[in-house]
Structure formats: C-alpha cells, structure tokens
Amino acid sequence: MNTERLKDLRSEVDRINRELLGLLSARAMVVSEIGQLQSELQLHLYDPGREADMLAYLAAENPGPFSSETICHLFKEIFKASLDLKERQTAARCLYSRHAKPQDTKVVAGPVTFGTAPLLIAGPCSIESAEQITDTARFLSSRGVRVLRGGAYKPRTSPYGFQGLGEPALRIGRAAADAHLMAFVTEVVDTRDVAVVAESAHMLQVGARNAQNFALLREVGRTLRPVLLKRGLAQTVEEWLNAAEYILAQGNDQVVLCERGIRTFERWTRSTLDLSAAVLAKHATHLPVVVDVSHAAGRRDLLAPLARAALAAGVDGVMVEVHPNPRVALSDAEQQLDFAEFDSFLEAIRTFLPDAAPAR
Amino acid sequence: MNTERLKDLRSEVDRINRELLGLLSARAMVVSEIGQLQSELQLHLYDPGREADMLAYLAAENPGPFSSETICHLFKEIFKASLDLKERQTAARCLYSRHAKPQDTKVVAGPVTFGTAPLLIAGPCSIESAEQITDTARFLSSRGVRVLRGGAYKPRTSPYGFQGLGEPALRIGRAAADAHLMAFVTEVVDTRDVAVVAESAHMLQVGARNAQNFALLREVGRTLRPVLLKRGLAQTVEEWLNAAEYILAQGNDQVVLCERGIRTFERWTRSTLDLSAAVLAKHATHLPVVVDVSHAAGRRDLLAPLARAALAAGVDGVMVEVHPNPRVALSDAEQQLDFAEFDSFLEAIRTFLPDAAPAR
C-alpha cells in the first residue's frame, strides 16, 4: 500500500515538474525580451535592486515547507540563468569562448603561426648581451626552433635583482630573431612601455605577476601585436580566461594562453604544472595554448618529461629557457638549459614534434 | 514607450515568480511525504536513477529558450533542495549542527569542562620520561593550567623518527595529570589502541593526519571518552565538521574541535593558522572549539600573538606545547616553550584568561 502511495506521489511530482518547466520557459521568454529592451535603453542587464525586491517579496510570501533561504537560493539560480541568457543573447561576453567561435584561432607572430603544428618557444630568461642572444638564436634556429624568447624587462621579487637591460635588449633581441627568420617574443611590464616594446617584438608577453594587471591587459589589447598571456600563480582557469577577455574585448583576438605552473604547498618544484588547466583552456576557448615547462618545474630534470606530457595532452607549443652558459646567467640559473642539454631535451620530445629538424 | 513595455514585462515576471513559488511549495509538500514513506520502507532518500530519468524527460520536453543544460541545472538545484528537506526532516544528519541543537555542548574531560571559560591545554609534544612529564605537570598546574597534553604514540613523517614510548607513556602521563588534578589528553592513532588509550586518557586526541581516518573516528565515537578532533592539513571546514559527525553518529557527543593550521604556499610558518575556520565552526556547531597555536605557527615568536587573537575571536581554549628543555626534545624542538617562555606567554594572554593564576 505504501509503495502504491509512493508511486502516486511520484506521478504528482512528475506533473509538477512539467508545470515548472513550462513556467520557467515562459519566464525565460519574457526575460529575454527585457534584455533586448535594456540593451536598447542602454541599461545594465544586471539590476541587483530589482532582484533584491523580488527576493524579499518571495520570502515574505513563502508558505513553506521550504525555508525562505532555500526559496531565495532557488530563485537566485533562476535569476542567474536568466542573466546568463540575456548576456549570451546580447553577446556581451565570452569572446574567448568556443560557443562564440567554434573554430580554432590561428595567431600569427611575425614569420610564425600558432595553432597549427606544435611550436617550441626557446631562449634565455633575460637578454644579457648581443653575443648571448645572437648565439642562442643561431643555435636554436639550427635546431628548427622558430620562436625566440628573451626578457628585456624582468619582474624580479627583489628591487635589487637584475631588472633587465630594457630598451637596448629589445633591439638586439629583434635583430637576433630577424637574422634567423624567427619570431621574437618578450615581456612588457608597464602600460607606458607597450608602444616601444610593440615596435621590436613580434609578440608581447604578459607575465604571471601581471596576469591580473588589467590596465596592462587592456593596453596590449589595443596594439595589433599578438599576446602571449601567462597564467597567474594563483589564478583559477576562469580568471585566466577572463584576463584573456580583457585583451579580446579591445579588438585584439591574437592571444596565446600559456600555463606556467601554479603555487601550491609542494616544495620540490618551483611551481606545480597544472596540465588540466591547459586542457581545459583548449576545450573552453578557441585560442592556442602553450606550456612553459621551465618556470613550472624550476629544475632541469623535469623539463623533458613535462614537455612530452604537455604535447601528448594536445597543447600548441612548449616554452623552455635556453642559455649559452646557465651557470653565469643573471636570473633563473637553475632552470635554464645549455645547448647540449637542449639537444637532449629535443631528442626526448622529438616524436611529438613532427616539424623539428632531423636528429643529429 | 520602451520603458512602459519594460514595466509590463516586469509585472509579467512577478506574476510568473508567484506561480513558481506556489509550484515549488506544492512540490516540496509532495516530496516531504515521499521522504517519510522512504524512511518507513527503509529506502535510500537519494535515488539517482529516478533523478536521471526526470532530467532526461525534462531535457527532451524543453521548449527553450533556456538550453537543456540550464534546465537540468535548475532542476538539479530543486532536487538538491528537496533532498535537503527530506534529510533534515528525517534527522538523518547534522548532529553537529546548531540547527539540530542550538545550545552549546559542554564537554567534560575528567576534572575539567570545555565550553565554559577558555582553557589552556599544555604539555610536551611527546612524553619522554616520567620525570619530564611530572615536572611539566607540576609546573603547569602551578600556573593554573588544567589540561595536560603529551603524546604516547607519535605519527611521524619518517618511520625512523621517534614514534613515542607507547603504553608506558600512557600510564606515566595519567599519573602526572592525576597528581595535579589535571585532565590528561593524548593521541590515539590505531583503531586497535583505542581501548587501551581510553583507559588512561581523560580525552582522546585524533590528530591532523588521521582527520579523515574514518575507521578511527568511528572507533573513538564508540567509547565514552571525550574526543579532541584536530582539523586535517588540507581539510575544508565542511569536511572537518563531517569528521566530527562520524564521532557523533556513534552516540558520543563529547567532541572538541581543534583548528591547528592548514597547508598553504607560505614558508615562514609551518602551517597557516585559519582563525576564520575556528569562528565558522563556533557558528555552525554547538561544540567547543580550541586552537593549537604551536602546530599552526611552528615557531615560538608567534605563539602569544596568535593565542591572543584566537581568544579574542571567541574560542574555548588554546593548546600550546611546553617542555622542560625543548633543545633536547625528541620531536618538535623548534616550537615548544620552556617554562620561562611559558610564563611570558601566559603573561601576554592573561587578559583573555580570567581564570588563570595571578601573575608572578
């Protein structure tokens, strides 16, 4: 008898569910029209005052047995879904999203295109001299690497650390890249430097420490240069994609996302490489995604296995620090590869890089 | 005209909201009766198969404009609220909750009661000899401390670290406490040891590394001894309270919660004391909450300020490690106070401890 009653009650629930579905859909139709009007009237789509009033009214009228907190929670979910609907319809956001643009974006940095075959980005942490960067470019080019990295402005934890050579480094970095038909990517750390860096660089890097420097993100978005956007040390994937949105919203869709490890409790690595984030970014956006194994690991012995892993997971490129003589490097001495070590590294990842030069 | 239309549409939304409220309440009534029947029929309240069927049906019938994902999300929220309602009504959970029991629980550990005035829990990390623990108990007692801690079984990161003296330490610890009318609290690390530890200890400690050792939690819940339950190093507050629920669900409501710092990226402290968690636990439960400043900080210079902070935030006690000669301690040498340092510590927190002995 009890089981009979249970069956009846479940039919009743089914009936109510259908009615709820009808009402929710009707509500969504009305809300959708409201969104259109708000856009025309230049009103904010989100109207917290009105939401507060609706919630107060519903809580007051609530006959139970749900608590008023539960009723408010359920309606907030409905409001949120409605706002999402309005926002999607007015295309007010998510330029980075695959929903907005299903096909992969190709990012063209000078002579190189990201988003086709996987690329290597390599070079020293900092540009220290013309000789150093020229030697590195020549060597890397001979190994099939087509993107040269090298810092002119270095964000350093201490103000007394080496801060980079600045403007001169931009010119010698670009010259070294040009001599070998490579693309030159370098970091910019100040809104006021964006124009001058954009003159020399094929691609502007925004570093992990500036990953939520929104003024800088907007400024690089206003240039015509592609941007390599590193994930912040404690940035969720959602925040990282929103940082990219700051750039895209300025009309610049040439953004490459770069996962470089997050900060955790683990102490045997400098950061913890979060490959899931790279994969999630590939799924959720149409932008190329690369992985910086040097900063993630902070130690040479992990570079090849992590690069193999990243490429197997499907990323569009790997960044690695290479220096003619890491022992005397002015920054990141422990994690840069020398030329012989880079050859071993390349050997270890070769199967994942169809375009690399033949083995030596 | 547009604004007029906006007003009309908003009235329409209001009307739909009222209907939704009515339907949600009607649904909750039916679901509530279903919960009662399920309890009588000894059925699980949660029936994922039926939920999946309802969602599939609603997604198939969805006329838009909400996507089916959105419809499913909204109904999952409704299902969740309904399950919560059923669970609350069948009292199937949340014995720790203030909703279940609004008044504060007093926890009686031998001669001492937690949950009235703030208490100090002090003593060495490990019991190393009868002399060491007796001297400590005598000293602490003379300073008004009424709860003596001391480990007999030590969970150590390395198997070659000092693992505690075991059973003999239980007896000498209890004797030292008894001689000064103190309560003796000591850790238990194995389900098979619970009975023997419960013979000697006034209060059983479950340590951070066993905070989700559910077999052990159940076993201490089956004794009549009060339990000091430390938060795990990476345990959310919600998980911590659920760990307490394991004990309470066995019929033992004598649980004191102990925040002892969580694991973060910060390296100048051993753990990061999370005082918010202690306050949240006070708000959400009826159980006493104490703070272990020694393990949180891992360094002596922070003990007094953190203890002051914890007491000002309203906790029911502070735990601190005290050793006659920390320099030669077999564990935690860097964070234990010697007797003179404890006197300074006591002086620094005196204003928050009305019951402490007068200053010397």
Next chain:
Amino acid sequence: MNTERLKDLRSEVDRINRELLGLLSARAMVVSEIGQLQSELQLHLYDPGREADMLAYLAAENPGPFSSETICHLFKEIFKASLDLKERQTAARCLYSRHAKPQDTKVVAGPVTFGTAPLLIAGPCSIESAEQITDTARFLSSRGVRVLRGGAYKPRTSPYGFQGLGEPALRIGRAAADAHLMAFVTEVVDTRDVAVVAESAHMLQVGARNAQNFALLREVGRTLRPVLLKRGLAQTVEEWLNAAEYILAQGNDQVVLCERGIRTFERWTRSTLDLSAAVLAKHATHLPVVVDVSHAAGRRDLLAPLARAALAAGVDGVMVEVHPNPRVALSDAEQQLDFAEFDSFLEAIRTFLPDAAPAR
C-alpha cells in the same frame, strides 16, 4: 672501550669545529673587504660566475667522504652567508627591516597618523555617487572613523564588471573625506594614473592583484604620498616585504602593509585570513600593518571576530567595507556592512579601540 673511543672522537670533532669557526671568520673578514671594494668599483656584489668556478674547483678536489653535492651545498651556504654579510654591510637592501631601522615608522596620511593607536579604515568598495560616499563619510565620521576608503578604479575579474567611475570618483571621494576631516585612501591600478590619483588621495592603495606589478610599485614610490600595500593572493610574506622594498627603495618610506587573506583550498571563505603574516610583518619590519577583514572573509558574519582577533594580535588598524545599501552595491555586495551592521561591528570590537566614539 667503545664509549672511550666515542669520547675521543667527539673531542676531535670539537677541535675541528673550533678550527672551522676560525676559518669561517677569517673568510668573512676577507669577503667583507671584497664587498667594500665591489661597492667602490660599482660591481655587482653577487658574482655567479666566480661562485660556479669555486664550486667546480672544490668538487674536483673533494677527497670525500662527503659527496661533491654535499660539499657544494655546504659551500653554497657559506657563499650565501657571505653575500648576506656584504649586502647588510653595504646597506644595499632591507630598508623595510627592523635591523635597518629598529623604531616603528609613523605613516602620515593627511589628517591621520598610522602607527600610534589602532585605526579603522572604512567605506564602500566602489564610489558609486556623491551621495553614496558623502552619506558614508558623514556616518563613519560620527562613529569616530578617520580613514575613508572608496574605489575609483576597480580591478575586476571580468572586463564587463563595473570598473569604477574613474577620475570623477577621486574628486567626490576627496571632498567627502575633507568635509569630515578624514583621510581619503583609494586604489591606483596604472602607472599613468599615479599622478592624478595622488592629487586627490591622501594615501594610494596598491591592490592585491598588483602586488607584484613592480612598475606600479616603483611609480608610487616616487610620489610623496603614503602607500597602503596589500598582500597578493599568493604572495609569501617574504615577497610582500620585497614589494614594499620596491617602494622604499624610491625614497618613500611611508608604507602601510595590509594583509587581506590568501588563496587556499577552503571554500567557506573568500580568502583565508593569515594573521601570522600580519604578526610576522610587524616583527620583521618597522612599518605599520593593518588587516582588511572584508576581503579576507568575504562574508559579514566573520568580520567582527576577525577584527577582534587582528587587534588582539597587535595590528595597527582594520579595514572594513561599509556601504549605505550593500544590497544594491555594484561590487562586493555580499561582504559590505550597512550602517546598522557597522554599529554592531563597532560595538563588538570597541574594547580594542580606545579612541572610538562612545557607544550609542
């Protein structure tokens, strides 16, 4: 016999220890003179090439039984100690340090001085209108609050969130503060805005997301305005103090450090307030330290207990968000207090604030 031999060997170790001590001290004397010469010759104190050569030599000459890795590790520690010595002696760093300046620094922000009695900093997350900020200033002033906060430029996760009113907000914020003899503190997010913000603000705030925006830190260091420097979401205490050093190194010693919670796994709070960090900053520096309880907790029910805790731990002030009508706030709606709630908050922390206005 064995114990006899053990005793002899220990004497031998003691003798070698003494010789090592003598040699280390002699080495330090020589290195200290080298440091002086390097300063005169404008050379970098740190010379990684020479260190690498010394290590290579020692590893090659190592007769055992220590492995060469161990020998290199020990010598690196000696090099580090030597570098520390040189750096301390040339006063090349640690302007923030109590070693450099033992007495507490007072920071004067318009009519208010940080570093004497604890201060409250209060006001809305964002300045939304003249009326809103004026009402808030009038109310807070009537309660004895002397520092008014309010954002003109808001760093928001999404580019489509409310970004602040910009320059107009600076003027109305300053006017509201002036009308009640309060100090006005507001955030600056772009190096190019520093001058204009410094015109209106008594104190420049550098937010958590710009905590390692070194270009901005240098720029605010070049103004004569005091700076409120928030700790980054994943910044170690050491990095936070180094960020302060960027400001101090420009000649501006008027820095107040602000702990505002760090990012952890816990999900019941927005961030995890790290009071240990605030205490460590007080111990390690001569700068005032305040705590922002609103951003740390992200929920109203924790504000009073956390503020009590912070003040009991000895900080120089507490920041809290107050808004005439948080329900309709354009940002941070969940964590701002309304006026009545602020009165309860004030009541709860009154014993820690000798200078507050009498209770009402």
Next chain:
Amino acid sequence: MNTERLKDLRSEVDRINRELLGLLSARAMVVSEIGQLQSELQLHLYDPGREADMLAYLAAENPGPFSSETICHLFKEIFKASLDLKERQTAARCLYSRHAKPQDTKVVAGPVTFGTAPLLIAGPCSIESAEQITDTARFLSSRGVRVLRGGAYKPRTSPYGFQGLGEPALRIGRAAADAHLMAFVTEVVDTRDVAVVAESAHMLQVGARNAQNFALLREVGRTLRPVLLKRGLAQTVEEWLNAAEYILAQGNDQVVLCERGIRTFERWTRSTLDLSAAVLAKHATHLPVVVDVSHAAGRRDLLAPLARAALAAGVDGVMVEVHPNPRVALSDAEQQLDFAEFDSFLEAIRTFLPDAAPAR
C-alpha cells in the same frame, strides 16, 4: 689598484676555501667513525643535546664578523650533512631510494606485473553488486585491461554516504577478477581489516585519506601483498616517499606509488593532477608509479588527455574509474566512464599502450 687588491683578496678566499674543504672532509671521517660506534652501541645517530652544546660553545666563541645566528646556521648545515652521511652509511633509511637500489622494482600482483609495460587499472569506484562487478570485469578484460579495481570499504566525507558493501564485496570482486585472469586491487581502511582484505585482494590499496595513517601503513607492510599507495591530498612528494618507507621498512618492497591529484585553489577540477610529482617519484625511487586520472580530474572530459600526458611522461600505469551505468552509481557518479566512453578513452590513449587489445 683596487682591482689588484680585489684579485689578492680572491686568492686569499681560494686558499681559505681549500682549508675549509680539508677540515670538512677530516670532520666527516671522524663523524663517520662515530656513526659506526653509535650503531654498535645501539645509540641514536641523532643527538640533539650534543648538537645544542656544540652550537652554544661556537656562538660563545664566535669572533665575528658573522653573527652568531649565521655561525649556528652554517654549523647546523654541517651537522645535517654529517647526519645524512651517517644515516646513509648505516643504511638506516631510504629503502625507497634509487641510491639504495638503482634498478627498477617489479611489483607482482597476482597474474600481473607492474614496472614493465604500462598497465591500465580500471573498474568501478565501489562494488555495488555481483552483476555490476562481473559485467565490468568481463568488459574490461575484453579490452585488454588486466587490473580490476573496486571498493569494498569506501572512505566517505559524510558518515551517511554509502560506505561500501564490506566483506561480501571482497569475495565477489575477487571472483570477478579470477574469472578473467585479472588482478584485483581494493582499498583497506582499518588496521583490523588488513588480514581479511589480504585474503581476497591481489593488491591492497591505501587511499589518499589514509596516506599518513602510519599504523595502517605499517600493517600493510607486514603482509605479503603488494600495496598501491596513493598520495595524500596535501602530501609533499617527500612525505609520500616517506609513507612508502613505512611499508618498505616492514620488509615489504612491493609498493606501487599512485599520484591522484593534490588540493589547490583551482575549482574547475576536483583536484590538481601533479605530474611533476609522478616524474620525481620515478626519478627518486625504484618503485613503479601510476596516475589515477579519475580522482585527479573529477570530470570525464579530462581523462583521456591526462592519461596521454601521464603515459608520455613515463609512468607505469593509469587508473580510471569505469562503471556499467555511472548515472546510478552510489559514489563518484560524475567521473566514472561507461563502457562506450571507456572505448573512446582507450582509443585516445592507444598509441601509448602497446599491449592493449586491437582497436574495435
């Protein structure tokens, strides 16, 4: 002249370095003999009291210019290196270490050997019925999978969650495995259950929540069964290896390490897979290392890319949850694959699994 003097001073430093090297080596010889004597006399190698005395003496005798803190720090490093030397020489630790045993350990679990070609470990989160586990085993076996997982005792956050079927599940799990010549691996959560679980299981799993339940680690070390040891949610790699050492120290060298994600701030995944840790464990130990992608990701869309990444990085196997009907699973519903999804998964990782059955 200054540069001349600099050169002289550097020669002087070189001379002192050589003397230091000689003294350190002489000291290490003496200490090494002390270690031997201590072992013979059954004394602890580590003698904190003597260290404290030596430090006090050296601090008192310190002529400068190093501070006494620096001198103590340097000597502590020397003491630590000496202790390491003694410990290595007495083989008192690091059974897990490649230094102790350079060649890879093969772990034999019933019909299967870990440590040769990569293996798949698959099966449901919990064993729910004979039909469920039998169907799963038949299916997996047909796809070339040779290790069957399935929980009989489930550690659940809430005491009211499904806790597993217990002993009956052990028998039906083993029967299902035997019918298809698979190895059966299942978790043990209580020291008192080890014997009964070891009767049915080919391999005992110690889960993340018990990763520092040292009593359990010792108990599984005393069986002859191989152990699958998961890394704890907030366990450093060093602590993880020490947990393995607890097992090895009991004489059981049949341990497979399993990385399953760590707890971080990221919220789009259940845990953050830390592939660096898996690689570090491979480098530092001689034990097989596998990766549990299901628990790490907590969502189906990441399983194949993360499994590809792990295999490319060189691990010895991948664990993945498979259930005939995940929608109705009693635990982990969101992350288990159904049979069709497993076929896609297998297809995606096939190139990394030379031994898998041919594609269908």
